Amino acid sequence: MGAGRFRRGRDGVRPASDLPALIGDHDIVVIAAPINEDTRGLLNKDFLAAMPDGAMVVNVGRGEIVDTDALTAELQAGRLRAALDVTEPEPLSADHPLWDCKNVIISPHMSRTVPGTNALCYEVAANQIATFVAGGTPSNMVQLDG
Structure with missing residues (x-):
């Protein structure tokens, strides 16, 4: 059984490829997904741009799912908010620009603890x-x- 069988849409379930078209009306996007070829970079510049002003990204899945540079740009612009238990890279360097963003909470990869x-x-x-x-x-x- 290929993992792709679980990624298709079906009654009541939309595939990951539909997400960018669905998020415009949602104030919070929670990522709790594993990393794979379909989720790596899923929250990219276009995805984040489609989110409404003031929306929040919560990532407790894997850091590589979110394009860190694109998210940092949105946070620095003050357009989005974030709560990140995981990041890419991990750990963040002491001088990483995410640390200077006022609209982000960063926890030390401990959501399961x-x-x-x-x-x-x-x-x-x-x-x-x-x-x-x-x-x-x-x-x-x-x-x-x-």
């Missing part, structure tokens, strides 16, 4: 496995077409 996160992840995984072993359908199971 919220107290209780590991215990919750293990609990959810155990429940999903138990449901599957008992012959049920786990609530977070992805159904493949074809």
